[in-house]
Amino acid sequence: MVAEVKDLCGQNGQCCSEMQNQLQQIDAFIDELAKQGSLDGKLIAILHKAQEIVGYLPDEVQAHVARRLSLSPAKVFGVVTFYSYFSRVPRGKYAVDVCMGTACFVVGADAVLEECKKVLGIESGGVTDDHMFSLNALRCVGACGLAPLVLVNGKLYGRIKVDEVKGVLESYKEGGAQ
Numbered sequence: 753m754v755a756e757v758k759d760l761c762g763q764n765g766q767c768c769s770e771m772q773n774q775l776q777q778i779d780a781f782i783d784e785l786a787k788q789g790s791l792d793g794k795l796i797a798i799l800h801k802a803q804e805i806v807g808y809l810p811d812e813v814q815a816h817v818a819r820r821l822s823l824s825p826a827k828v829f830g831v832v833t834f835y836s837y838f839s840r841v842p843r844g845k846y847a848v849d850v851c852m853g854t855a856c857f858v859v860g861a862d863a864v865l866e867e868c869k870k871v872l873g874i875e876s877g878g879v880t881d882d883h884m885f886s887l888n889a890l891r892c893v894g895a896c897g898l899a900p901l902v903l904v905n906g907k908l909y910g911r912i913k914v915d916e917v918k919g920v921l922e923s924y925k926e927g928g929a930q
């Protein structure tokens with residue numbers, strides 16, 4: 753399994769050993785779940801954990817999860833691309849997600865997203881040059897009562913006002929809100 757990752761990487765360098773380590777952590781999580789029972793229906797939980805460990809879900813991680821669960825890579829890819837929470841590209845140290853579901857949209861999520869773009873200087877889907885922040889627009893995250901909302905590494909800022917966005921994001925720049 754490790755050799756396969758090296759082959760995919762082709763660099764035999766530090767990134768390979770880091771990826772091996774991350775895949776081992778994913779394996780440990782899967783093994784722990786397997787001890788509790790069948791892995792049927794656990795794909796999303798495993799992908800959540802994998803994204804938490806790796807930071808995003810590159811092709812080799814998706815392939816690894818597919819092999820472990822005896823699923824087709826296409827099945828895993830379909831789930832990863834269906835849920836806007838999952839990212840196939842590297843994210844910043846702080847992943848800023850703005851919900852653009854209907855309940856959030858009707859109470860001004862578009863203005864919140866615009867303010868995030870302005871404060872961070874990137875477009876939705878982008879990462880700042882220093883890799884500190886990435887910005888994404890999500891579909892409904894299931895907390896409509898708190899609309900509009902922003903998540904920073906999963907921490908929820910509900911009923912956020914446009915003029916509060918800058919303060920929230922800058923607190924991460926300063927390392928104060930982690």
Ligand code: FES
Nearest residue numbers: 851853856892895
């Ligand atoms: S629409 Fe934003 S949480 Fe549901």
